[in-house]
Amino acid sequence: MRTRLRPRAVQVFKSSTTITNMSGATELVVDVETLPDGFILRPKGDVDMARSPALRIKLTEALKGKPTRLVVDLSDVPYMDSSGLATLIEALQTTRKNKIKFIVCNLSPRVRSILEIARLTTVFTVVDNREQALKA
């Protein structure tokens, strides 16, 4: 028996259809873990011009708590540009002013290379993992 196929409905955009601003880029998620002496921030995703403001907000909030240690765990950051670096430098300047230990850990090779090109590996306290960050 032959099955009669129904014609596919042609999708017609209704007059109310709007063109989005393509802001569908997901917001940067930043996990915050509380330590006895401070915080570990763990951003998840690329940190570029569109997403670095979210990291800046979380860093500012953490610094308001006057911790003695602030760790940024970059294990889930595959990519960072100079906007991300600028955000970290801002935080570094605040921590220096307030005598807070600021440690960056778990850098991917790609993120480490941008720090190297910008000659920032010796400016930040960069360690391999969380354990070292908690002892630094």
Next chain:
Amino acid sequence: MNEPHLHARILSRPELMAPIRAMLCELASRAGLDEAECGHIALSIDEALTNIIRHGYKNDPDSHIWISVWELENPTGLRIQMDDLAPHVELEQLKSRDLDDIRPGGLGVHLIHSLMDTVHFSKRPEGGMRLVVEKFHALANANTDVKVNNIS
């Protein structure tokens, strides 16, 4: 110069940077560049876009940026041209800050120069700025003449 293999106009919106990076990485990979070189291209274009959006267009989200891409052969590589309609900037101003002066910002031009093999800024006679960058595959046969290839 031959027709570009890709010519696109985008709006000056930061959220478009990730898809542009991905597209250029894919084109660079198809052109024969390795993963690290594709990453260098992505970061350089990201920095150039950031400069145009932030400094050229003062974060106006509805201005235009034109991106043209050519695949190169002899040596294997990619040429990328970015045009805007932002106010002219004196070319001497387009330089990196002193890297020993640790402060936020001012690293974009340094990164572009560090990561790309050729970098050329110019003022467009019709208005706006132009940046042309080239990245070559390190292991490619380094013949002197650069030819534009057909992407297949």
